[in-house]
Amino acid sequence: MAGIESMKWFYESNGQPHGPIPEAELRRLRDADKISAESLVWQEGMPDWAPLNSVKGLGQPLVVHTPDLHPAPESRLPTLSPPSHGKAVSLPLKQDFQVPKDPADAEEQPIPTKPNLFVLEWEKLPHTSPLQAFTSSIHSTLFHTQRTGEALQTPGDWKLPLAFLALAEVLGTLLMLTTVGLLPVANSKVAVLMRQMLGLQGGVGLTTLLLSSVLMLPLSMLAKSTILHLCLKVFGRSQASFLTTFRTLCYAIGSSAVLWLIPLAAVAAAGFAGETAVVDFAMAISMAVVAVWSMRVTIGALAASHGMPISRAALSILLPPFLAFTVFFFIVAALVAS
Numbered sequence: 001m002a003g004i005e006s007m008k009w010f011y012e013s014n015g016q017p018h019g020p021i022p023e024a025e026l027r028r029l030r031d032a033d034k035i036s037a038e039s040l041v042w043q044e045g046m047p048d049w050a051p052l053n054s055v056k057g058l059g060q061p062l063v064v065h066t067p068d069l070h071p072a073p074e075s076r077l078p079t080l081s082p083p084s085h086g087k088a089v090s091l092p093l094k095q096d097f098q099v100p101k102d103p104a105d106a107e108e109q110p111i112p113t114k115p116n117l118f119v120l121e122w123e124k125l126p127h128t129s130p131l132q133a134f135t136s137s138i139h140s141t142l143f144h145t146q147r148t149g150e151a152l153q154t155p156g157d158w159k160l161p162l163a164f165l166a167l168a169e170v171l172g173t174l175l176m177l178t179t180v181g182l183l184p185v186a187n188s189k190v191a192v193l194m195r196q197m198l199g200l201q202g203g204v205g206l207t208t209l210l211l212s213s214v215l216m217l218p219l220s221m222l223a224k225s226t227i228l229h230l231c232l233k234v235f236g237r238s239q240a241s242f243l244t245t246f247r248t249l250c251y252a253i254g255s256s257a258v259l260w261l262i263p264l265a266a267v268a269a270a271g272f273a274g275e276t277a278v279v280d281f282a283m284a285i286s287m288a289v290v291a292v293w294s295m296r297v298t299i300g301a302l303a304a305s306h307g308m309p310i311s312r313a314a315l316s317i318l319l320p321p322f323l324a325f326t327v328f329f330f331i332v333a334a335l336v337a338s
Helices: 023-031 103-108 130-143 145-151 158-180 187-197 206-215 217-234 242-273 275-307 310-337
Strands: 007-011 016-022 040-042
Touching: 007 023, 016 023, 130 145, 130 158, 130 242, 130 275, 145 275, 158 217, 158 242, 217 242, 217 275, 217 310, 242 275, 275 310
Parallel strands: none
Antiparallel strands: 007 016, 007 040
């Protein structure tokens, strides 16, 4: 009985809170019809006021002498609302924490989300293996683009991403040259076009091509990042820094360069057919896959790192080139017509 007496309750009568009183007195009030089964009650630890008949342990009658009603002196009670026909009233408690009235209710409480602790392996250098960090970062960027973009929201420097891009571009260039070398030169329009685009028809050597691509990399990335960052600011209303755009673009473009493995595998497999048309078709389809995948990685990573929807990031990236191409087309058309 001492345990019951120590449990203090507050109750509602005529729209006003009263208490605190022991549980035994609360039962006496109910059995004496001073309060009804639908009267709201509350004790410390309950999330809000609830009808008396819905509270566990208050269902057994206990008829004893009934005390007079007396107002509650404490001001820390939850705000009391009029009875709602047996339904619990959801009112916030004026306390720092809430304890569920029943252990089963604890499962319904929201679980705090963990902060994003993912970091690209390449960003952990020199405390990890360079080869493992390189391959792991490529895999994360290509297959877990959103997580990679969110990780790049954290501050970082520009040197590690630029070094990653340089290594990836060298690897991508080697894969590209190997793929073009497997294309049949005779009767292959794709092979001729690719060699002209790379300047291989003029006798440009492998070393010259690699050096020129690596040496021009910082300048070209600075120009690309500046234009893209301005577009994200204007069209995407981004609040991220320029360094976020630069770092994200380095990892997106660098990882996409390794996608040249797809055309290489496709051309090598099609070469067994011995037909030039089959090889050209495999090259065209694989290049389309590379283009779509690269665009998806770039848009997805920038959207995540800048904290914006995919649609807004796509608009910011694709609209400026479209407008530039449209203007260029009309200028050429006007010159031709004149």
